[in-house]
Amino acid sequence: MSAEAWQVTWFTAGVAALSTLLILPFGTALAWLLARREWRGKSVVETLVALPLVMPPVATGLLLLKLLGRRGPLGGWLERTFGWEIVFTWRGVVVATAVMSFPLLVRTARVAFEGVNPRLERVARTLGAGPWRVFTTITLPLASRGLVAGTLLAFARALGEFGATIMVAGYIPGQTATLALSIYHLVQLGRDPEALGLLGISVALAFGAVWLSEFLLRRRPA
Amino acid sequence: MPLRRLLALASALPLALAARAADLNVFAAASLSDALKEIARAYEPASGDTLHVNLAASSTLALQIRQGAPADVFFSADEAKMDDLAKAGLIAAGTRVSLLSNTLVIVVNADGGAAIASPADLAKPAIGHLALAEPQTVPAGIYAKEWLQGAGLWKKVIDKVVPTENVRACLAAVESGNADAGIVYKTDALISKKVKVAYEVSVADGPKISYPLAVVQGAKNGAAARKFTAYLASPPARAVFEQYGFLPAR
Numbered sequence: 001m002s003a004e005a006w007q008v009t010w011f012t013a014g015v016a017a018l019s020t021l022l023i024l025p026f027g028t029a030l031a032w033l034l035a036r037r038e039w040r041g042k043s044v045v046e047t048l049v050a051l052p053l054v055m056p057p058v059a060t061g062l063l064l065l066k067l068l069g070r071r072g073p074l075g076g077w078l079e080r081t082f083g084w085e086i087v088f089t090w091r092g093v094v095v096a097t098a099v100m101s102f103p104l105l106v107r108t109a110r111v112a113f114e115g116v117n118p119r120l121e122r123v124a125r126t127l128g129a130g131p132w133r134v135f136t137t138i139t140l141p142l143a144s145r146g147l148v149a150g151t152l153l154a155f156a157r158a159l160g161e162f163g164a165t166i167m168v169a170g171y172i173p174g175q176t177a178t179l180a181l182s183i184y185h186l187v188q189l190g191r192d193p194e195a196l197g198l199l200g201i202s203v204a205l206a207f208g209a210v211w212l213s214e215f216l217l218r219r220r221p222a
Numbered sequence: 223m224p225l226r227r228l229l230a231l232a233s234a235l236p237l238a239l240a241a242r243a244a245d246l247n248v249f250a251a252a253s254l255s256d257a258l259k260e261i262a263r264a265y266e267p268a269s270g271d272t273l274h275v276n277l278a279a280s281s282t283l284a285l286q287i288r289q290g291a292p293a294d295v296f297f298s299a300d301e302a303k304m305d306d307l308a309k310a311g312l313i314a315a316g317t318r319v320s321l322l323s324n325t326l327v328i329v330v331n332a333d334g335g336a337a338i339a340s341p342a343d344l345a346k347p348a349i350g351h352l353a354l355a356e357p358q359t360v361p362a363g364i365y366a367k368e369w370l371q372g373a374g375l376w377k378k379v380i381d382k383v384v385p386t387e388n389v390r391a392c393l394a395a396v397e398s399g400n401a402d403a404g405i406v407y408k409t410d411a412l413i414s415k416k417v418k419v420a421y422e423v424s425v426a427d428g429p430k431i432s433y434p435l436a437v438v439q440g441a442k443n444g445a446a447a448r449k450f451t452a453y454l455a456s457p458p459a460r461a462v463f464e465q466y467g468f469l470p471a472r
Contacts, residue, residue, distance in 0.1 A: 065398075065400075069398055069399065069400050070398075070399050070400055071398065071399040071400075085350070087400045088351050088384050088395075088400060088401070170384055170385075170386070170395075171385060172383070172384055172385065173385075185356075188281070188282065188285065188356075188359070189281075189356075189358060189359050190285065190359075
């Protein structure tokens with residue numbers, strides 16, 4: 001494998017891992033709120049969260065580009081306040097993949113929380129455990145398989161994101177080039193053999209992530 | 223029977239029209255977009271033919287033609303793409319002609335864009351992102367890289383380069399303010415109110431820019447394609463190209 005292919009592979013895996021870690025706390029909290037609480041505007045939030053799953057990724061990307069561009073409302077503020085440039089940088093890749101994989105995490109985690117018997121939580125409460133203790137010692141362990149599966153699905157989605165990423169981060173070799181972007185551009189440049197090499201890596205990574213999530217979902221709870 | 227006669231007439235009509243009017247697939251470099259659209263507006267009613275103009279980077283178009291896209295006419299922004307197709311036997315003999323030339327400019331955002339007094343300023347920290355059409359394959363990017371190399375600047379700016387899909391995407395990156403500067407054709411800069419020309423590369427200093435035009439071998443509408451390419455070389459079409467800032471081929 002060439003140095004370039006390694007760099008692209010590590011960059012893609014690193015960016016996918018970072019974006020998954022970023023959405024994990026928010027996604028888990030939102031999934032729990034959707035599964036266990038009734039609140040005003042719940043259905044609107046539910047729909048909004050699902051949007052990146054069904055909208056054309058390029059359209060989501062355009063929305064992010066307008067928002068996060070250096071002259072966009074959020075992008076301008078981030079650059080002035082923290083000196084963070086998003087568009088055409090690795091941060092843009094992280095944001096795009098995070099937004100695109102968020103629905104997968106939330107939906108899987110929500111199902112996992114809904115699968116936990118609420119009676120067990122109530123029993124724990126009557127025995128004197130506080131809500132946080134109930135969450136960490138009863139709900140979370142019982143939902144853990146679904147949560148891990150959702151995390152891996154989100155990670156796998158982040159590995160392969162293309163449409164939103166190309167809009168927000170562009171294709172800059174060595175800076176924003178992920179596996180998916182590199183495959184597309186290598187084919188455009190007529191460098192098919194190299195593209196096929198990256199294709200092999202993509203298949204291996206995706207296979208590993210999905211297989212692991214299936215394995216964890218099927219495994220009997222300990 | 224008037225009805226039968228009417229039906230016969232109605233069924234013959236599309237045939238008669240098909241014999242005369244052709245649907246032409248014109249594959250043209252992105253930089254030609256606006257000039258070609260204007261030429262098409264005049265050509266379509268006059269000829270009765272319909273033009274389907276596929277605008278993209280010449281490298282993308284050449285790739286599509288190699289892969290069997292049904293192109294009738296190819297209008298490239300560099301000779302190399304045409305050479306590739308000619309070598310592959312995809313250009314109709316005797317139809318190739320170099321029609322236009324162009325010059326390169328450095329553009330910045332019209333609203334508070336970076337100050338550039340000379341090309342060397344591209345190397346300064348104020349320019350964080352320099353948008354170029356993809357510099358290995360897309361003509362505008364190849365020309366820009368060639369010029370930057372000649373000016374001894376390529377190695378100094380290479381880490382800031384944001385490669386774009388075609389020259390119009392490069393222009394858009396500067397228009398949105400996401401790239402601090404970009405190198406495009408002068409003709410692209412002229413159509414945009416959101417960018418200003420910071421530096422113009424003179425014809426003498428710049429690379430030799432040439433736009434060749436040809437009929438694609440095996441074109442479905444060969445005769446109509448030849449007619450249209452002849453029209454593109456005629457004085458009325460040349461006047462439109464000139465109005466958009468294109469130069470005659472050198």
